[in-house]
Amino acid sequence: MTEAKSLRLAGRIGQIQPSPTMAVMAEAMRLKAEGVDVVDFSAGQPDFPTPENIKLSGEKAIADNFTRYTPNAGMPELRQAVADRYREDYGLDFDSSNVIITSGGKHALLNLMLSLIDPGDEVVIPTPYWGTFAEQVRLAGGEPVFVATSEDDGFRMTAEVIAPAITARTRILLLNFPANPTGAVIGDEEIRALGDLIVDRGALFLWDDTYARLMFEPAPAAAFQYVQQKLGERFVIAGTASKAYAMTGWRIGWAMGSEAIIKACGSLQSQMTSNASSISQKAALTAVKADQAPLAEMIAEYRWRASRLRESLLEIPNLRCGMPGGGFYLFPNVSHYLRPGETTTELASELLDDVRVAVVPGTAFGCDGHLRVSFACSRELIEEGARRVKRFFAARANS
Ligand SMILES: Cc1ncc(COP(=O)(O)O)c(C=O)c1O
CATH class of the missing domain: 3.90.1150.10 (Aspartate Aminotransferase, domain 1)
Known part of the structure; x- marks a missing residue:
C-alpha cells in the first residue's frame, strides 16, 4: 500500500x-x-462466573429471538427494574424515565459527561482516582480538578477536603465510593455534608456507585435520600451490572437522574450506540430483579x-x-x-x-x-x- x-x-x-x-x-x-x-x-473484575439464573436469561433471549434493537434508552421493564432496585436498596426516588440503560458503566459516565459539560467547565475529582474520570472530562472539553485525599484519613473524600476546590466554574463534583483504587467509603454525615457543600453552588453531585453493592457494611441509605431531596435534579448516578453481578463482559450499565438529563443521554446514545445489547439487557433484568441474597x-x-x-x-x-x-x-x-x-x-x-x-x-x-x-x-x-x-x-x- x-x-x-x-x-x-x-x-x-x-x-x-x-x-x-x-x-x-x-x-x-x-x-x-x-x-x-x-x-x-x-x-x-470479579473472578466469580456470572450467576446461573442471569446466564439462563441471556440464553433464553437468544432462543426466543430477542435479538433486535430495543428502544435507545433500554427496555422499559429494565429501566423500571433498575429504578426499583435503587428504591428498595437506598430508598431513592427514581422511576423508569430517570434511567437510561447503557453499554456498561463507563459508557453511562461518558453519556453524562458529554451531556453536562461545556468547554471550560470544571469537574472536581478526589484523588487517588480512577483514570477514566479525567480522560472523559477532557474528551467532553472540561477540566478535571484534582483534590488530594489523605492516606492517614483512609483517603476519605470529606467536605473539608473538597471545599477549597469548589469554584464558580465547578459543574460536577464526581464521587466514587467505595472508591477505585482505595476502597475508601464515607459515612452518613460526610455524604450529607458534601451535599450541603454544593447545594448553593449550582454544581451536580455525580455518584459513581460501581462498587456500592459490594460494601462490607450496610450503605448509608438515609444520606443518599437526603442528598437527593436537597439537590433534586442535580443528583446523578452512574451505575453498572458489571461488578456486583459478575457481568463485566455483558456490558450493561445505567445513568440515573432528572428526565431532562436522561433524555439528553438518550439523544446522544441514539446517534452513537443505539441501544445496549438486547440479550444482555434481558440478563441484566434478571440480575436486578432476582433475590439479592x-x-x-x-x-x-x-x-x-x-x-x-x-x-x-x-x-x-x-x-x-x-x-x-x-x-x-x-x-x-x-x-x-x-x-x-x-x-x-x-x-x-x-x-x-x-x-x-x-x-x-x-x-x-x-x-x-x-x-x-x-x-x-x-x-x-x-x-x-x-x-x-x-x-x-x-x-x-x-x-
Ligand atoms: C470506578 C469505576 N466506575 C465505572 C467502572 C465501569 O465499569 P463497566 O464499564 O464495566 O460497567 C469501573 C470499572 O472498572 C470503575 O472502576
Whole structure:
C-alpha cells in the first residue's frame, strides 16, 4: 500500500491516554496465554462466573429471538427494574424515565459527561482516582480538578477536603465510593455534608456507585435520600451490572437522574450506540430483579480475602495498607521500597518480570508510591501471590 500523505488523527485523541489498567491486564493475559505462571492481582473484575439464573436469561433471549434493537434508552421493564432496585436498596426516588440503560458503566459516565459539560467547565475529582474520570472530562472539553485525599484519613473524600476546590466554574463534583483504587467509603454525615457543600453552588453531585453493592457494611441509605431531596435534579448516578453481578463482559450499565438529563443521554446514545445489547439487557433484568441474597455470600468472600491479603502484606516491613470499605482492591503504600527517581510504574513492571505478579501501579491513579492489588481471585492465588510479593520486597530490601 502506498501512502501519499501521513495520516492525521483528530486532536482529541492526543488529549487522552489509553487505560493503563487495561494495559496491565492485557499483559498479564498475554503471559498467561503463553503458559507463564502469573498471579494476576491486576483484575478489575470479579473472578466469580456470572450467576446461573442471569446466564439462563441471556440464553433464553437468544432462543426466543430477542435479538433486535430495543428502544435507545433500554427496555422499559429494565429501566423500571433498575429504578426499583435503587428504591428498595437506598430508598431513592427514581422511576423508569430517570434511567437510561447503557453499554456498561463507563459508557453511562461518558453519556453524562458529554451531556453536562461545556468547554471550560470544571469537574472536581478526589484523588487517588480512577483514570477514566479525567480522560472523559477532557474528551467532553472540561477540566478535571484534582483534590488530594489523605492516606492517614483512609483517603476519605470529606467536605473539608473538597471545599477549597469548589469554584464558580465547578459543574460536577464526581464521587466514587467505595472508591477505585482505595476502597475508601464515607459515612452518613460526610455524604450529607458534601451535599450541603454544593447545594448553593449550582454544581451536580455525580455518584459513581460501581462498587456500592459490594460494601462490607450496610450503605448509608438515609444520606443518599437526603442528598437527593436537597439537590433534586442535580443528583446523578452512574451505575453498572458489571461488578456486583459478575457481568463485566455483558456490558450493561445505567445513568440515573432528572428526565431532562436522561433524555439528553438518550439523544446522544441514539446517534452513537443505539441501544445496549438486547440479550444482555434481558440478563441484566434478571440480575436486578432476582433475590439479592447471593450478593451477601460474595461480599463475605471479598471481605475475607481483603483481610487475609492485607494481613499478609503487612508482614512486609515498612509497607502500609488500610482495610477497604468495599470492592475488591487494596492500595498498599510501598514508597519505602522505591529507588531514587523510580516510580511504581517501574516497580510494578519489575514485580511482573521477577516474581510474575501483576498489579496496577499507583501512577495510573494519580498517586505514586502505591500499588493497586486486586483480590478478585481465588484464596489459593492470594496465598501464592502474597508469598511472591513478600519475596520480591525482601530481595529489594537487601539489594
Ligand atoms: C470506578 C469505576 N466506575 C465505572 C467502572 C465501569 O465499569 P463497566 O464499564 O464495566 O460497567 C469501573 C470499572 O472498572 C470503575 O472502576
